[in-house]
Amino acid sequence: MTPKQRSHEMGIFARQLPVRLAPYPDELLSSWIIRHAAFYEIPPLAMLRHCLPEVLSLRAADLDLNEGQVVRIACMFSIEPTTVRRMTFSNIPQSSRRLIAGEPRQLCCGCRPNIDGSHIILRSQFLGWRITCPLCGGLLQSIGVRDRRSPFSRYHRAALTGERILDNEAEHGIKNWVSPSEIARLLLMRRVPKPLPDHYEPSSFRVLGVIIPDLDDVLKMETSELPTPVSPILPLHLRAALLAGVAIVQRAGPEMLYMPRGHMMGENKARFSNAIEEIVDCARQSRTSSQLHLI
Ligand SMILES: [Zn+2]
Structure with missing residues (x-):
C-alpha cells in the first residue's frame, strides 16, 4: 500500500488505523x-489531531x-486504554510535575x-528524579552535554533510595x-537572598548544602548555577546530591x-521557616489522625 493509499484509508476509517x-x-x-506519522507519511500533529482535534500539541x-x-x-x-495511559505523564500528580x-x-x-531506523523516545528520558534506567537499572547519561563524573558517588546508595521515594510519589x-x-x-532554596554584601556565604549556596556538605565545595567550582525550586531538575552529574538529600530528610523525619534554618538569613530564612512549620504541622496532624484511627 502506498502512503497516499494509507492516508486515504485513514480518512475512510477515521476511528481505527x-x-x-x-x-x-x-x-x-x-x-x-x-512513528505512526512517519509510517503514514503525514505530519505528527496531523496524526494526533486525526484522533483528538482539540489537542494543540504532542x-x-x-x-x-x-x-x-x-x-x-x-x-x-486498537490498544488497551491502560497501555495508552502508561505512555503519558497523566498519572503524575501536580507536586511532581516540576520534575x-x-x-x-x-x-x-x-x-x-x-526500530526500523525510527528513534524511540522513552518516558524516563524526561524524568528529573531518575539517575538509573527503569528498563535495565543501568546509569543514565546526559544528552547534549559532555558527561561528567558525579562528585557524589559516596552518596550513591542514598541517591538510589531518593530516586525510589520520588518515583513512588x-x-x-x-x-x-x-x-x-x-x-x-x-x-x-538559597540560604541567603542575593545580594548580601560581605556575607560569608555565596548566595549560590542552597539549603541542600547543609545536608550534603560536599555540595558547597562543588558549587564553588561550577560555572553554571543550580536550577531553582520552581524547576528543580539538576544536571545528571549533580542530581545524586538532591536525591540523597531527599532520602536523608525523609528518613530522619521532620x-x-x-537544622538548615541556622544557616539561612533574611527573607529566605522566614520563607523556609513558614514552609517547614506548615509541613511539620501537616505531619503531626496526619500522625494524630492515624493514631485516632488505630484506637
Ligand atoms: Zn537501560
Whole structure:
C-alpha cells in the first residue's frame, strides 16, 4: 500500500488505523505517534489531531489527556486504554510535575531503542528524579552535554533510595510523612537572598548544602548555577546530591528540616521557616489522625 493509499484509508476509517506499530516498553506517547506519522507519511500533529482535534500539541497529549481522550486514542490504535495511559505523564500528580523536563535530558546507552531506523523516545528520558534506567537499572547519561563524573558517588546508595521515594510519589502517589518532591523544592532554596554584601556565604549556596556538605565545595567550582525550586531538575552529574538529600530528610523525619534554618538569613530564612512549620504541622496532624484511627 502506498502512503497516499494509507492516508486515504485513514480518512475512510477515521476511528481505527489499518496498521498499528507495537509500542516499545516505556515509550512516550508522542514518540509512538511520531512513528505512526512517519509510517503514514503525514505530519505528527496531523496524526494526533486525526484522533483528538482539540489537542494543540504532542507535548499536551503527553502531559494532560483525560479519560475520554485516552479511550479515543486507544480505540484508534486498537490498544488497551491502560497501555495508552502508561505512555503519558497523566498519572503524575501536580507536586511532581516540576520534575518533568520539557525535552529529553538523558538516555541509557544500554537501551537505545531504534526500530526500523525510527528513534524511540522513552518516558524516563524526561524524568528529573531518575539517575538509573527503569528498563535495565543501568546509569543514565546526559544528552547534549559532555558527561561528567558525579562528585557524589559516596552518596550513591542514598541517591538510589531518593530516586525510589520520588518515583513512588510521582508514579504511584505514595508519600510518607511529607511529599518528597516538596522536600526537593525546599532543599534547592538559597540560604541567603542575593545580594548580601560581605556575607560569608555565596548566595549560590542552597539549603541542600547543609545536608550534603560536599555540595558547597562543588558549587564553588561550577560555572553554571543550580536550577531553582520552581524547576528543580539538576544536571545528571549533580542530581545524586538532591536525591540523597531527599532520602536523608525523609528518613530522619521532620526535625531534620529545622537544622538548615541556622544557616539561612533574611527573607529566605522566614520563607523556609513558614514552609517547614506548615509541613511539620501537616505531619503531626496526619500522625494524630492515624493514631485516632488505630484506637
Ligand atoms: Zn537501560
